[in-house]
Amino acid sequence: MVLKLTDYRTEIHNNWCPGCGDFGILSAVQMALADLQIPPHQAAVFSGIGCSGKTPHYINAYGIHTLHGRGLAFAQGAKLANPELEVLLAAGDGDFLGIGGNHALHAGRRNIDLTVIIHDNFVYGLTKGQASPTLGLGVKTKGLAKPNIQQDINPISLAVVAGYTFVARGYAYDTRHLKELIKSGIKHKGSALIDVLQPCPTYDDIHTKDWYAGTDLKDPKTGRSMPRTYHLEDTGFDPVVKTGKEEEVVQKMTQAITKSFEWGDRIPIGVFYQNSFVPTFEERLAETRIPALLKTPAASMRIANPDGTPSLDMTPLLSKFTV
Amino acid sequence: MSADRVTWVVGGPQGSGVDSAATIYARALAEGKLQIYGEREYYSNIKGEHSYYTVVASEGRVRSRPSSVHVLATFDEETIVKHAFDVVKGGAIIYDPQVENTLLSQIPTLEAEAVGRVLARLGRKEEEGKVGEVSVKEVLSYAESAGSVLAPVPYSDLTMEVGHKLGVDPGRLTRSVNVMAVASSLSLVGYPLEFLEAAIQKQFSGKAAAANENVAAARASYEYASRFRPRVSFTLGNGHNSEQRVLLQGTQAVALGKIAAGGRFQSYYPISPATDESFFLEEYETFGRGNTSSDYFIVVQSEDEIAAVTMAIGASLAGVRSSTATSGPGFSLMMEGIGWAGINEVPLVITLYQRGGPSTGLPTRSEQADLLFALNAGHGDFPKIVFASGDIEECFYDAGKAFNYAEKYQMPVIHLVEKQLATGTVTIPPFDLSKVNIERGKLLSGSNGPFRRFKITEDGVSPRSILGQEGGVGWYTGDEHDEFGHITEDPDTRKRMMEKRMRKLELAAREIPLQDKMTYYGPSRPDHLIVGWGGTKGPALDALDILSARGFSVGFLQLKMMQPFPSDEVTKVIDSAGEVISVESNFTGQLAQLIAQKTGHMIKRQIHKYTGRPIGSDELVEALNDMFREPDRRLEVLTVGA
Ligand SMILES: Cc1ncc(C[n+]2csc(CCOP(=O)(O)OP(=O)(O)O)c2C)c(N)n1
Numbered sequence: 001m002v003l004k005l006t007d008y009r010t011e012i013h014n015n016w017c018p019g020c021g022d023f024g025i026l027s028a029v030q031m032a033l034a035d036l037q038i039p040p041h042q043a044a045v046f047s048g049i050g051c052s053g054k055t056p057h058y059i060n061a062y063g064i065h066t067l068h069g070r071g072l073a074f075a076q077g078a079k080l081a082n083p084e085l086e087v088l089l090a091a092g093d094g095d096f097l098g099i100g101g102n103h104a105l106h107a108g109r110r111n112i113d114l115t116v117i118i119h120d121n122f123v124y125g126l127t128k129g130q131a132s133p134t135l136g137l138g139v140k141t142k143g144l145a146k147p148n149i150q151q152d153i154n155p156i157s158l159a160v161v162a163g164y165t166f167v168a169r170g171y172a173y174d175t176r177h178l179k180e181l182i183k184s185g186i187k188h189k190g191s192a193l194i195d196v197l198q199p200c201p202t203y204d205d206i207h208t209k210d211w212y213a214g215t216d217l218k219d220p221k222t223g224r225s226m227p228r229t230y231h232l233e234d235t236g237f238d239p240v241v242k243t244g245k246e247e248e249v250v251q252k253m254t255q256a257i258t259k260s261f262e263w264g265d266r267i268p269i270g271v272f273y274q275n276s277f278v279p280t281f282e283e284r285l286a287e288t289r290i291p292a293l294l295k296t297p298a299a300s301m302r303i304a305n306p307d308g309t310p311s312l313d314m315t316p317l318l319s320k321f322t323v
Numbered sequence: 324m325s326a327d328r329v330t331w332v333v334g335g336p337q338g339s340g341v342d343s344a345a346t347i348y349a350r351a352l353a354e355g356k357l358q359i360y361g362e363r364e365y366y367s368n369i370k371g372e373h374s375y376y377t378v379v380a381s382e383g384r385v386r387s388r389p390s391s392v393h394v395l396a397t398f399d400e401e402t403i404v405k406h407a408f409d410v411v412k413g414g415a416i417i418y419d420p421q422v423e424n425t426l427l428s429q430i431p432t433l434e435a436e437a438v439g440r441v442l443a444r445l446g447r448k449e450e451e452g453k454v455g456e457v458s459v460k461e462v463l464s465y466a467e468s469a470g471s472v473l474a475p476v477p478y479s480d481l482t483m484e485v486g487h488k489l490g491v492d493p494g495r496l497t498r499s500v501n502v503m504a505v506a507s508s509l510s511l512v513g514y515p516l517e518f519l520e521a522a523i524q525k526q527f528s529g530k531a532a533a534a535n536e537n538v539a540a541a542r543a544s545y546e547y548a549s550r551f552r553p554r555v556s557f558t559l560g561n562g563h564n565s566e567q568r569v570l571l572q573g574t575q576a577v578a579l580g581k582i583a584a585g586g587r588f589q590s591y592y593p594i595s596p597a598t599d600e601s602f603f604l605e606e607y608e609t610f611g612r613g614n615t616s617s618d619y620f621i622v623v624q625s626e627d628e629i630a631a632v633t634m635a636i637g638a639s640l641a642g643v644r645s646s647t648a649t650s651g652p653g654f655s656l657m658m659e660g661i662g663w664a665g666i667n668e669v670p671l672v673i674t675l676y677q678r679g680g681p682s683t684g685l686p687t688r689s690e691q692a693d694l695l696f697a698l699n700a701g702h703g704d705f706p707k708i709v710f711a712s713g714d715i716e717e718c719f720y721d722a723g724k725a726f727n728y729a730e731k732y733q734m735p736v737i738h739l740v741e742k743q744l745a746t747g748t749v750t751i752p753p754f755d756l757s758k759v760n761i762e763r764g765k766l767l768s769g770s771n772g773p774f775r776r777f778k779i780t781e782d783g784v785s786p787r788s789i790l791g792q793e794g795g796v797g798w799y800t801g802d803e804h805d806e807f808g809h810i811t812e813d814p815d816t817r818k819r820m821m822e823k824r825m826r827k828l829e830l831a832a833r834e835i836p837l838q839d840k841m842t843y844y845g846p847s848r849p850d851h852l853i854v855g856w857g858g859t860k861g862p863a864l865d866a867l868d869i870l871s872a873r874g875f876s877v878g879f880l881q882l883k884m885m886q887p888f889p890s891d892e893v894t895k896v897i898d899s900a901g902e903v904i905s906v907e908s909n910f911t912g913q914l915a916q917l918i919a920q921k922t923g924h925m926i927k928r929q930i931h932k933y934t935g936r937p938i939g940s941d942e943l944v945e946a947l948n949d950m951f952r953e954p955d956r957r958l959e960v961l962t963v964g965a
């Protein structure tokens with residue numbers, strides 16, 4: 001049976017503000033799931049807390065709306081317990097890079113096979129517009145009383161340095177492009193991070209849909225708006241590590257970091273870095289310690305006999321303690 | 324005189340082999356069919372600070388540590404000055420004669436307060452600047468005059484001698500000093516050397532050279548120390564009960580209990596004294612050599628305890644029996660996750676190894692001060708089960724029961740253990756796996772229509788699906804939610820959901836058998852009722868024997884289940900007794916507060932200990948004895964232990 005886009009929708013009333021970039025991200029995720037024909041029960045969409053955190057409720061798949069900043073930790077636990085699950089995380093920028101920063105950082109060291117989508121709207125939407133960790137120093141959005149006094153984190157370079165093996169940036173209203181990024185992230189074996197620029201029309205009057213569309217930048221020749229976002233792949237930028245050799249890896253990482261600082265009138269979107277040579281945490285465990293891990297998920301391991309007694313023969317283990 | 328219990332203390336700087344000496348000593352006694360009870364005391368330090376191990380041996384079961392010591396084996400000066408005064412008349416102190424002339428001021432790790440206590444014992448006033456002039460020898464002479472036998476054993480001469488005999492570098496044999504201390508100790512009480520040799524062979528199986536060297540070192544020191552034997556008043560013979568036993572620590576018992584009960588996922592962040600459990604699980608993740616199944620256990624060292632608890636929840640949602648283990652500071656970080664598991668009805672097991680608080684407190688010492696915290700963990704009202712093990716044997720079975728509670732009632736379960744049990748070593752009967760009964764609770768099978776994960780049911784429990792299960796797609800959220808798991812703020816749904824969740828606690832209260840909630844020991848209408856929990860069980864039961872022998876009518880009520888609390892049953896026991904005295908290792912009498920809250924009964928006489936050292940049997944007997952005789956005494960504070 002072919003799964004249709006509607007199979008990934010729920011009947012829940014969506015209470016995001018009109019014009020919110022989250023709508024674009026939501027449809028891109030649903031389209032990606034449909035394109036990849038992932039049955040709803042095999043996908044688990046996690047989220048943290050924030051406007052972005054509501055995403056799972058709007059997707060017909062296992063939806064786990066967790067705690068502020070902790071979505072990634074929940075997601076990793078689930079993936080290890082059942083590596084056959086397709087695990088996604090809808091993260092807020094404050095959620096992921098602020099309160100959840102520690103998990104964001106350390107997940108890179110593991111490279112568990114999952115896909116993180118950051119709803120990067122420069123603000124804390126659900127708490128009414130405070131500065132998020134991606135808002136630049138000195139910027140004053142309409143929701144702020146004073147210009148932002150803390151510096152911003154660059155999510156792309158952070159992800160590259162932390163060890164994520166697929167790092168990309170998308171734009172909420174370039175839905176088709178975003179869908180492809182999400183599909184690549186899902187197909188990538190390892191931790192994928194996609195930072196999605198998401199306009200929040202309610203609290204952010206700086207990074208607006210018009211601003212991304214460059215309505216303030218006119219082509220002197222044609223007089224038309226010059227969109228700020230452009231596709232990296234159209235420029236010959238090659239993010240993919242081909243040999244896995246250290247020198248090449250460092251070169252690709254450096255290139256991604258450098259590119260990630262391009263901002264202002266020209267904003268690159270697309271894949272910044274991809275390295276498929278790093279084994280996932282699951283593979284590391286399976287290869288060096290637990291051969292059965294990828295054959296039998298822990299979640300489907302039998303633990304009890306029909307009479308309720310343990311099915312594992314404990315004799316060898318207990319004999320170590322016998323005196 | 325053949326003592327029915329022999330207490331041995333070995334001490335030295337952390338990292339000097341105290342633990343390995345204690346292990347080999349315990350094994351030698353177990354080889355001789357004796358039962359043992361061991362407690363380990365150490366600083367939050369890796370090398371250098373004073374650590375010691377107490378091992379009590381007996382033909383019968385031992386459950387606690389008396390305060391007096393029969394044989395004291397020392398690896399340094401500090402052990403002598405801190406423990407020599409505890410040695411009984413006719414007991415012995417083993418030491419290296421080289422340390423005799425050390426002055427107290429030359430012992431860098433010795434606290435000023437400890438020096439003060441030594442001076443007081445020696446009857447010396449602390450004159451300014453003169454403290455350092457007291458030598459270890461004076462402490463030893465004092466002990467000798469009080470009846471202890473001094474047994475100087477020149478370890479370095481002996482290693483030279485043995486090295487020469489075996490033709491190996493004596494330097495290699497310095498590693499055998501712990502075995503030499505054990506051999507000397509056993510020699511003093513006349514315990515047969517063959518059992519030590521057997522223990523050494525087992526310990527060093529596969530390493531013939533090391534085994535030979537250690538056996539030779541053991542023989543030489545056993546022989547050397549025998550010269551002191553005639554003056555020692557105690558002997559220790561081997562036991563005769565040939566029943567099989569296991570020798571293990573509390574953290575190992577918990578880990579084995581989790582494995583037996585089908586726990587297959589643990590996430591943790593390192594913290595004393597909880598780490599040993601996770602470390603053990605990781606070491607045996609494929610259940611050790613000899614396991615023929617392809618079963619395994621996933622252990623993840625996370626970035627912090629917030630991740631530890633939330634990873635465990637994620638794994639549980641995917642259908643694995645999962646757990647985390649921690650101590651106070653880590654548990655403090657887990658609050659929000661516990662609440663999420665509560666509102667989302669996720670089976671989750673947390674093993675909470677209590678240590679001395681608050682804050683970093685006494686990281687390597689024991690306390691029972693997290694009871695009320697565990698009960699109140701997390702904001703808002705939600706059901707959770709909180710229960711405590713009383714000894715290491717219980718730890719095994721309880722670790723398994725925790726999973727049953729978690730899955731049957733779909734809620735967080737906090738299993739309380741104390742440092743005292745975690746690092747204690749005991750011989751106990753082998754675990755009876757037929758008593759491990761795995762019950763997984765209500766699970767979704769088949770599918771018809773949209774799945775209501777939080778379906779309102781009579782007993783409050785809704786069948787659950789696991790992530791990945793066909794037909795079970797549903798939602799989870801920390802927000803209040805409807806039956807499908809979608810956010811709602813509807814007052815009526817809120818009310819019904821709150822009531823549904825809380826009903827599960829009533830179900831648990833009905834279903835969990837009384838023997839898993841509390842146990843009463845003693846006569847049916849005791850004059851004096853002692854109430855306690857956790858590691859108080861051992862010393863309380865030993866105290867009960869002694870006090871009953873003295874003619875007192877006394878009983879002990881061990882509380883295990885703190886929530887759901889067996890209020891009616893506790894009331895019944897309390898009402899049957901002449902008077903009640905609670906015994907707890909904390910400052911505020913937390914169990915007594917809980918009893919007051921749940922039964923309305925105020926326990927007016929209490930015994931507390933908050934030095935971070937476990938309650939010993941003698942000090943408890945004396946405190947109870949005093950309280951029985953003086954009805955006006957309200958509070959006794961115990962202090963024994965270096
Ligand atoms: C531990 C904790 N602290 C604070 C909050 C309050 N809170 C809710 S959403 C939010 C910020 C959300 O911002 P972001 O993660 O950027 O998500 P957005 O709403 O912008 O999608 C905060 C601080 C919370 N839910 N939990």
Ligand code: SF4
Nearest residue numbers: 016017020051125200
């Ligand atoms: S506040 Fe901003 S991010 Fe939140 S729903 Fe409204 S527009 Fe979207």
Ligand SMILES: [Mg+2]
Nearest residue numbers: 093094123125
């Ligand atoms: Mg945000």
